Amino acid sequence: MKNxxxxxxxxxxxxxxxxxxxxxxxxxxxxxxxxxxxxxVEFNNGTTTYASRxxxxxxxxxxxxNIQFRDIHKESKSMLGYFKDVFKN
Numbered sequence: 001m002k003n004x005x006x007x008x009x010x011x012x013x014x015x016x017x018x019x020x021x022x023x024x025x026x027x028x029x030x031x032x033x034x035x036x037x038x039x040x041v042e043f044n045n046g047t048t049t050y051a052s053r054x055x056x057x058x059x060x061x062x063x064x065x066n067i068q069f070r071d072i073h074k075e076s077k078s079m080l081g082y083f084k085d086v087f088k089n
Contacts, residue, residue: 020051020059036060
């Protein structure tokens with residue numbers, strides 16, 4: 001049996017996943033919004049989870065720096081429109 005770190009490396013390298021804490025990997029295609037002040041991730045189905053402090057900082061930096069997400073934001077205001085609004089605060 002492999003540990004979570006093994007699967008995290010596989011999923012984040014080749015697919016749209018991000019590890020937000022030691023025990024949580026999220027599918028970026030399913031994220032609806034991220035509230036950095038509360039470290040809360042909301043998914044398209046309405047469920048929520050929380051990032052660790054370090055995971056939240058890394059996630060925020062990833063979203064701000066990732067060119068692919070900037071392009072998606074220009075096409076639609078679904079997930080990244082919410083991120084942009086959160087980061088303004």
